[in-house]
Amino acid sequence: MVYNFDKITSFNRLPGREGRGYEVGVYAQPIVDLNDPDKRHYEVLSRFETSFEDPDSTERIFNELEQTNGIIDHDIDMLRRAHLVLSYMATKLPIDKVPYLSVNLSPKTLSSETFTVALKAILRDQPEVGSHLIAEITERFDFDDPARAAHNIQDLHNAHIEISQDDVPEGECAGLKYKEIRKFVSSIKMIEGGEIQLSIVAGAAFNPKDYKRVLEKIETADMAERAVKDGFHRGQGWHFGRPMEIDKIVNKVLEENSVARLI
Numbered sequence: 229m230v231y232n233f234d235k236i237t238s239f240n241r242l243p244g245r246e247g248r249g250y251e252v253g254v255y256a257q258p259i260v261d262l263n264d265p266d267k268r269h270y271e272v273l274s275r276f277e278t279s280f281e282d283p284d285s286t287e288r289i290f291n292e293l294e295q296t297n298g299i300i301d302h303d304i305d306m307l308r309r310a311h312l313v314l315s316y317m318a319t320k321l322p323i324d325k326v327p328y329l330s331v332n333l334s335p336k337t338l339s340s341e342t343f344t345v346a347l348k349a350i351l352r353d354q355p356e357v358g359s360h361l362i363a364e365i366t367e368r369f370d371f372d373d374p375a376r377a378a379h380n381i382q383d384l385h386n387a388h389i390e391i392s393q394d395d396v397p398e399g400e401c402a403g404l405k406y407k408e409i410r411k412f413v414s415s416i417k418m419i420e421g422g423e424i425q426l427s428i429v430a431g432a433a434f435n436p437k438d439y440k441r442v443l444e445k446i447e448t449a450d451m452a453e454r455a456v457k458d459g460f461h462r463g464q465g466w467h468f469g470r471p472m473e474i475d476k477i478v479n480k481v482l483e484e485n486s487v488a489r490l491i
């Protein structure tokens with residue numbers, strides 16, 4: 229697919245979801261390099277917008293997607309959208325000014341033959357921006373096919389896409405169970421539930437020199453300072469910025485670089 233960037237007016241929605249009872253908004257939240265705040269990282273997030281009066285609708289929809297393998301289409305849509313955003317910004321900015329975008333990928337997605345074909349199609353145009361993508365393996369489920377997952381992760385690695393593991397040491401840590409997969413994992417993300425204690429546990433389980441560690445849910449300047457002292461490399465949370473619709477992130481990056489807004 230060749231993207232006509234002049235016709236792009238919004239990156240904010242994934243198409244073709246209305247018939248499933250929900251639509252998907254595309255957002256991004258800053259991830260700050262604690263040692264080099266000038267680096268721009270964002271995590272691309274999907275928000276399910278439903279007509280249901282159900283506070284747990286997001287979790288319910290994710291469970292439905294996982295059980296029906298609809299998560300594969302969803303993840304590929306998100307990866308394609310992230311690549312599109314990077315490709316657009318690469319037409320406006322020097323490559324060293326283009327930010328990094330992290331996209332969640334389910335172990336089910338990485339176990340799929342569909343992913344191999346889709347990844348090649350996504351990277352066919354503007355392959356050079358692949359090095360600004362981060363594939364974040366979620367902890368929700370294990371790999372259906374570890375051998376296929378290793379093959380797909382090798383493809384990500386060959387495309388210079390950074391690979392990370394979500395929510396360590398919580399969850400099943402699926403991406404770290406297999407030696408052929410673990411060697412590609414370069415970033416350990418830790419969730420908040422007792423952040424300092426978790427950093428000590430992870431220090432015992434993994435060699436901190438081998439991994440870049442991200443602390444989520446940083447809400448105050450004090451928490452950010454503690455994260456630096458405890459050896460975290462990146463931080464994410466409302467202290468740095470709330471999720472914004474992705475075209476607003478694009479505009480923010482362009483404005484920071486004195487480039488005309490997208491819309």
